[in-house]
C-alpha cells in the first residue's frame with residue numbers, strides 16, 4: 075500500500091478495525107479499571123501464553139522494561155559476577171538493558187548465515203565473572219539454543235533470550251519462548267504483533283511469575299510491604315485491549331508477510347552480489363524483517379548507494395542494524411573496536427539493509443522495489 079505521498083515506509087503497524095477496538099474497550103467505561111492487572115490484562119496474558127505455547131507469561135509496558143525487569147528479578151550481579159555475554163548485532167535496547175542494570179556486556183561475534191550469536195565463540199569469553207548469556211533471535215531467526223544450553227549448564231550461567239523479533243516463531247514445533255531461563259518479547263507498534271507499546275517475559279518458573287509481578291509494580295509484595303526496589307512497568311488495559319484485537323488476526327498477518335517475503339525471494343534470488351535469507355530448517359518463521367546483504371564488488375554498488383537510490387524513489391529501507399550497539403557514541407572507548415572483536419558482526423552491519431515489509435504491502439510495490447534494485451545492479 076502506498077501512503078498519501080506515494081512513499082513506501084519500511085514498516086506499518088498492524089491495527090484492527092476501529093469498531094473492533096471500540097467494542098473491546100467499551101467495558102472499561104463501565105468498570106473504571108484502567109490498569110493494575112485488570113480483565114484485559116488477564117485475558118491477554120492467558121491468550122498469549124497459549125498462543126506461544128509457553129508455561130508462564132508476564133506482560134509489561136514495553137519489551138525494554140521487561141528485559142530490565144528480568145535482569146533485576148534474577149538479581150544478576152549481586153554475587154559479584156557481572157559479565158553478560160551478548161551480541162552487538164541488535165537494537166540498542168539489548169545492550170542498554172545490561173548496562174542500565176549495572177552489568178557489563180561482553181560482545182560475542184555472530185554467524186554469517188543467520189546473524190545470531192556464534193556459540194563456538196562463546197566459551198572463550200566465559201570468565202569467573204560471567205553470570206549470563208543474552209542472545210537475540212535477530213530478525214526472528216532462532217539462535218543455536220542447544221549449543222547455548224550446553225555451555226550455560228557447564229558454567230552455571232543464566233540464559234535470557236531477546237525474542238523481540240520472534241513472536242510466533244517455533245522450532246521443531248516448540249514455541250520460541252521455551253528455551254533458556256526467560257525470553258523477552260516486544261509488542262511495540264513496529265513488531266509483528268503489537269499492543270501499541272508492550273512486551274512480555276515467558277519463562278518456565280511459576281515462582282518467577284509472582285516475583286516479576288512484584289518487581290514490575292514497585293517491588294510491592296503485599297498491601298503493607300515492599301520487599302524490592304522495583305520500578306513501574308505494568309501494561310495498561312487499553313494496550314491489552316489492542317493486543318486482544320491484534321491477536322485475533324495474527325495468523326492472517328503472518329500469512330500475508332510470508333507471501334510478500336516469498337515474492338521478494340523470487341524476484342531477488344538471482345541478483346549477483348545481493349543475498350536474501352530463506353527461513354531456517356525446522357523453523358516456523360514469522361517473516362518479521364526482509365534483510366538483504368549487499369556485496370558491493372559483485373553487486374556494483376554499496377549498501378549506502380542502494381539505500382540512497384531507494385530513498386530517492388520514496389522507499390524507506392533501513393540500515394537495521396547499523397551501527398553495532400558496541401559502536402554507539404554512548405559506549406565510546408569502553409569496548410574493543412568491533413572490527414577486531416566481532417568482525418562478522420562488523421561486516422554485516424556495514425552491508426545489511428532491511429527492505430519494506432508489512433502485512434498490507436502490495437505485491438506491485440514489492441515489484442517496484444525489486445525493479446529499482448535490479449536497475450542499480452545493472
Ligand SMILES: *Cc1c(COP(=O)(O)O)cnc(C)c1O
Pocket residue numbers: 136137138139164165167168210236238239259260261262271272273
Ligand atoms: C524492539 C526491540 C527491543 C525493545 O522492545 P520495546 O518494546 O520497543 O521496548 C529490544 N530488543 C530488540 C532486538 C528489539 O528489536
